[in-house]
Amino acid sequence: MDFPLSFVTSPPHVGSWSAEMKSNSLERRPETEQTAMTSNKLGLRLAACLLNVSEARKKDVVEKIARAALYDKNGKVHPNTTVLNIFSDYDYNRSVITIAATAEQIGESVVSACIEGFASIDLSEHHGIHPCLGAIDLVPIYPLSGVTLDKCGEVARDIAEGMATAIPECSIFLFGHADLQGRKSLAEKRRDLGWFKNKKEIDLNKLKCDVGAKPSWRYGVTGVGASPYVMNCNVTLCTQDLTIGREIATAIRSRTEGGLKGVQAMAFPHNGLVEIACNVESFQDALDSSSTTNVEKHISYNSCSKTFSYMSPLHIEARIRGLAAQQGIDIAGTALIGFSPQVCKSTTEYALSHGIAEFWKTRKGIFM
Known part of the structure; x- marks a missing residue:
């Protein structure tokens, strides 16, 4: 069976429950003919949710959530649904x-x-190096095909209300197109709540949520919202020096002068090395035509007759490699976690047209 292809790499320490493809530089892989044949034939309005849960060490728990x-x-x-x-x-x-559906x-x-x-995750017992505030930490809704951002915002608000009705003790903040009052981005809402701090420094009683009950450490605080598609791209440095990693993460953030547009970045100690974890946001603003490398800087795609762009993972890797070289270190590898927006759309169309609900089981190493 042929599946649509993405471009991925992964350093040896990256874990996945499907087999992995490993190399030291990103490869661009074209979509297959089969993908092109299934694309746009369903006529369905499609959206995706990259559900972030605060559990990775109990495979049975995570797969139960997926099912x-x-x-x-x-x-x-x-x-x-797939x-x-x-x-x-x-x-x-x-x-x-990664959940995708109409x-x-x-x-x-x-x-x-x-x-x-x-029901399965108790945030008070959670231990991990990645920041989190919720047992279910993040519920972002992204448009894939035929769906506007406003509609995704409506869907996200309905999800928040549904969660609060089913689990009255949970607490939720809204972001992006689900946040009717301020349209604050996920990063802005997280800064307001202290998401980037150590959990021990956070006083839950002082946190103000938009939906649900007062926060508790059993459930924490869940972010629910809608925005243009966001990818995750992680680059591993050949160093154990977290200070260097943090300097590089700061340098590439979109908030930093000269940073990469739409990129949010953090540095973590990871499996004996340092990893730069990047959220790569899609945006509609005019593009800067200048480029400091010979790598394509932005990649564009269309959704609901609108053009969106995002920073190329190849360019992110090249920028980090250059900054690392200034410190006399190399990179160990780059991992595109999951899918680009285009491949997420075409893969969703493929899975739904072939009735493959548990698509993650069929990937056989093509994707991470």
């Missing part, structure tokens, strides 16, 4: 479950997964 997005309590299949990927990192103790179905599927996650 809850696909089946109800009686084992009946949720229609037009789980494309499960990525888990032991050191982070964090998993990303705009009409994704809300119910995601709420079902969140209910299972809240």
